[in-house]
Amino acid sequence: MTAAARVEGAVKEYGAGETRVRALDGVSVEFAEAGFTAVMGPSGSGKSTLMHCAAGLDTLSGGRAWLGETELSGLGDRELTLLRRERIGFVFQAFNLLPTLTVRENITLPLDLGGAAPDREWLDALIDVVGLGDRLHHRPSQLSGGQQQRVAVARALAGRPQVVFADEPTGNLDSRSGGEVLGLLRSAVDTMRQSVVMVTHDPAAAGYADTVLFLADGRLVDTMERPTADRVLDRMKALDGRRGKAVAR
């Protein structure tokens, strides 16, 4: 299996001098093609930073990152912009949608930005899958939180990107709405062979993934294939315990 995206020896530092923080401390991971990868870890573990750097939103202080065969370091703002527009889909925790655009316009936004004509059949199929056919001309403020996140997922998938990066997509949702959003991501992987990378701290969410990567203190500390929510929870507890012991020692 080839990698949809990967990082090698990724280092990310913020600040300078005494206030310097090392958010990523030499992480090397591959995100599988047509796979659903969850990145887990406690707050401050560097999981969001890893995603931002892998997605070209932020730049690494050291190491290298690739999207498919394209190396990200050394790309200018223009190239990174095009890369995000054409080859990456995003779902953020909140504030995913432009409040002034309708649901349909939000979904086609990345395509519109590139001036590309949307593939109607694909779009209709997507809208069908996310189940918002009757809300296409509503404004985001007229939707519930779960509906808004489903629109964000549809938008991320609309351009058939190489990778969809989702940053805590269910962080603001109740479990039923969250389940719907995760189900959508799961089916995108299964039926559309979409690669998905998701940052989360919710073991239940991670249970939807094929692979779970565990980060702590900016390092990759563990991986788990075919996870379930329970096994992830156990592993998290173990990690927390180990961390607790490390601090105690």
Added chain:
Amino acid sequence: MSASVRIGARSLLAHRRRLLGTVLSIVLGVAFLTGTMVLGDTLRANFDTLFADANAGTDAVVRSAQVLDVPNVPGGVRAPLEESLTARLRTAPGVGAAEPSVQGAGQLIGADGEPVGGQGPPTLAGNWIDDPKLNPYRLAEGRAPAAPGEAVINRGAAKAGGLKVGDSTVLRTPDPVRITVVGIATFGADADGMGPSTFTALTLADAQAHLTPKGTGQVSTVRLRSDRLSQRQLVEQIKPLLPDGVEALTGADATAQSTADVSGRFLGLFTTLLLVFAGVALLVATFTIHNTFAIVTAQRTRENALLRALGAGRRQVLGTTLGEALAIGVLASALGLLGGFGVAAGLKALFAAIGFTLPTGGTVVHAATILLPLLTGTLVAAGSALAPALRAARTAPLAALRDTAVDDSARGRSALVRKAVGAVLTAAGLPAVVVGAAHGPSLTLTVGGALALLAGTVVLGPVAAALAVRVLGAPLPRLRGTTGALARRNAARNPKRTAATATALMVGVAVVTLFTVFGASVKATLDDTVSRTFAGDLAVTAPATGAGGSGVSPKLAPAVAALPEVRTAVGLGRGVARIDGRGTQLGVADPVELARVTDLGRIDGSLAALGTDGLAVSRAEAGAHGWRLGSTVAVRFTDTAGTFTVRALYQGGGVAGDYLISREAWRPHRVQDADTLVAVALEPGVTVQQGKAAIGRLAEEYGGPQVQTRAEYAESSASGVDMMLSVVYALLALAVLIALLGIANTLTLAVHERTRELGLLRAVGQSRAQLRAMVRWESVLVAAFGTAGGLALGALLGWALTRASDTAGTGSFALPAGRLAVVALVGLAAGALAGLRPAARAARLDVLRAVASD
């Protein structure tokens, strides 16, 4: 529709309330600009039509080629012609008719004894021309003047003066001429007059007697027409018949020249002045618009970041914001263009209201008048939004995940640059202003310094804002408790925004203050000049502004002098001549007598020795030309040139002006004799009241000019300044209004931005009234900062302008404390007013929604 355009359009629609202030400020600025230009176009066309109508049937005009360009006289002063020329021209082949024309100034007195008109438009008198094609006036009632003392007046003057056919009244030429109205005329077919001017037509003999120097045998021009020759052919035909120093020009050329004279002088100055105020309004609008866009983009940081994360290029984000500004600019400019026609009418009414009537006629609009304001408004909008748009385009995609950016204008590297640039500009500007004003004086250096100082103030604004708000708001917490403390902190929390908001008001207040100080200083100078140099007890004048009025009869002074109550009475006339190549006005008087009622300061040489070829010159003027006692000076009058000798030097800068010649020297060259002032000294023991009453009775016989005490005379000399100041205030009100819109707008945006915070305050127990008061006090604080800055800057620049324009070094400087206090109060009150709507909006917040809003 591209994504950028759609996002821009949607955002415009969604935020239309927030952008209302921006739209309004552009609408107002553009409307003013358009109004000014429409008024200029219209007036120019109206004057053109007037002069064309006046020359409608005239194919050629013969006049003296001797002309003196004199300041304030459009077209200059021309020598008269011999009447006998008319007869010679009349018999020339091809000439259909030739009529003598006498033109001069004549102030008509109305039925109520008051002068008719005289505030701006000319008050004309002349002869009634019998040939109906050469006479632009038509009899509407009565008949033409046939006997001495008969007159035709234009219908407008008849209406204004309440005069009818058969009435008898006085025409001041300025000798009072008893006339009987025998006819009332229209200008052309149906106009009340030649614009708002008044015209009194006498018989040719009467006109010559009262309006020409010799009193007989002279005419101003000869008007000709031909039935078979073209205008140009006619001019060629008569040219050989003309003596030396007499010229002929076609009717069309005469019209063009008259229009150019008025357009070039009066209209040019008039429209430039208005354009300056339109510029000030637009400058203030620039600050307001910039601020609105800066806030709106800051509030939209997350949206822009999301767009960037989703793959929007910098140029797309830039395009979206700029596109919005462009759309607003075009829309608001178009609205402003429409409003401009209303403004043009309003400006005309404003000038009419202060007694300065302008000609009437249809509105005229040139293509440039449409294009320029449209373009300016759009550019102002787009230009003001450029910096915020560039900042928006630089938004990092990751900002979508963070909270809204904080204002770091008072810290960091950009703040250092800001402080450095501001300090350099201020440090360069301040000394330039002071040096330019005090030494030299150099207007260029002062203006350059003033601009640098203004720029420096704007750049330093944010640095000063935090401090200023803290200082100005210091009493607030004690006065208004927590509400006051919160208002003070809110005003100081975003120094850049507070500064930008206040700057708009600051510019407006600075210009108001500048004119107030300058006006007060000019008044003080005039006042001082009169009280310093006018040594008499009473003054007789016929006040008039612009081209109106005709002065005081020269026969009045001797008559007054003969009164038993009067010790000395001296008439001061005005002559015109070209001295050392430049057209100038001369004081004409008996110099020895004049020295008794005016203070001419130390006199070198002898005033008694002027004779018919001597000049008395002010010391400053003599110094400028390098003359000493005994120097010879070439003086050219309308008719002849001569050599004069400087026989006396006096301290200038007073009522006497810079040049004095004797009545004997002026008499051969005079045009239409008039005194501007009769200065009177009373016999000892005669009270001012007694003297005033005696002279008043006598003056009645001379057309009733005003008799004033010294104080009244000083006051009325400066009354023109007050009139100009009221116009300036009215024009600047617009700039201040735009600035206040800016404050209201910023506050509305801030209230929107602080929804959660305000909700929290309400949740923990702040009352609606307290919330309203908090927002209002913030508004007052911002206004106080702008007003204080404006007052300081305006007072400094007012001082500089007063000093820099005072080349003679004799002017006074006055800081009118009362008026400036009013300006300060108006600024603060306006601030409170601007805060009303945002405060009401904030108070309407639903506590729950405010706390829950995202």
